[in-house]
Amino acid sequence: MGDYFLLAISCIFVNNILLAQYLGNCPFLGVSKKMETATGMATAVIFVLVLAGAITWALSHYILKPFDLEYLQTLSFILVIASLVSFVELFLKKSIPALYSGLGIFLPLITTNCAVMGVCLINIKEEYNFLETLVSSFTYPAGFGLALVLYAGLRERILLARVPKPLQDTAIGLVGAGMMSLAFMAFKGMA
């Protein structure tokens, strides 16, 4: 139990997928202008990644490894993630149209969200067992969501600031992200 707790802490804070491993920066910059889209994106990524993590783990351990097909890892993982995203998209379009239109282009972009692919590959590379895979597939996107929501708060406040013209919008957003990353550095050495 303690091991799983440590793994969760490490995935959320120490090895935060956005601020310590720098994966998934496009949705980080893209949907963080408003709090609603940020929380929506965070939940969508958690949902997709828990499913994708479990399926890719099973795929890797029961199909790719026994048949020596590991060279197909990248290809098959992309396929699994892409079809899952299409599924989530259909689901949201039908049940929560407001969130669907709020997310707009960024939902299909989860297909190419390197954070999703990255976590699936980390799960295999770190040789996690199935439970550990589930924990990491839930806590990595939770850390992603935490950073995204904090960052959306920052950006809403930056909107009110008199930022110099050349630095407006994405540029100042990246500077803010860098500083958050600097603050998250303090967790280094934990767990």
Next chain:
Amino acid sequence: MPEIINSIDSTEKTGPVIHVTTSPHILEKGAGTRRTMLDVIIALIPVMAASVYLFRSYAVKQIVICTLSCLSAEVIFIRMRGKSITINDFSAAVTGIILALSLPPSMPWFVGVIAGFAAIGLGKIIYGGLGMNIFNPAMVGRAFVIIAFTGILGADAYSNLSGVADAVSGATPLTALKYSGIHTALSNMFWGNIPGSLGETSVIASVIGGLYLIYRKAASLEIPACIIATIAIIAGLVDLSCGHSGIFFYHHLFGGATMFGAFFIATDPVTSPLTFKGKLCFAVGVGFLTMIMRMYSGYPESFMFAILLMNAVTPLINRWFIPTPFGGK
């Protein structure tokens, strides 16, 4: 800028008697950024005096370098933006002094210069100047150089001192306790006769300065009180449950930057929440993160990082605790 103020004054004199203004309604005459910053500098005098007494030329050198680099960064960057110079509101000087006091005594001069430029440039001007910044400028400067010059600002920066009392040269109390189990006497920590960053060693100096700040209403009481209480509770519980017989407790309460940071850094009105509940939330967060990082992370001197992290949460806290307007539901 003075012309504009004069013109406002003259219209107010000739204009209608009743005029509507938005908050903040400044009633006290002479109140404003300049007066508040002067109060902060006055409050910092005991801390500076203690650090100069304890660290001699190291403290003088560091305070001069950091303050000058912050002031020149302010002048250069404001010029680049084509605005009039706002150096005479003392805010850059306050940033410089706090930055100097939060860094270890011995380090090359260029680290201070880089820290000053990072503090003013990345911490403040880039967001549009005073009042717009999200992170505490001095802490941005400090975190920037701590991460960038890990080797130079590591344990050696506290221990390779010459020309000062032996007591202030060595591993800091928190590092010594964590990695080698050596503990420091309580009275030394109280008077500041211990190794550490320039301004943080003397508890009594920080408390005197801090109480002056609170008396002058330049800082709120809630934030320091609540941070110290949170750290005291967590350290006390850990101490009781692990049987350290009080040593762990007073090291964390008086050691590191607890007192200096709680009074002078966390109370920055720009980067801390606005409402009472928000301030409590912020302060508990700072105390909790500080203790977590001191106990588990690789940086025992992590008070400053806890402040940066909670600065990032401040906009969210302000969202959660929107005060009900008078007469609102």
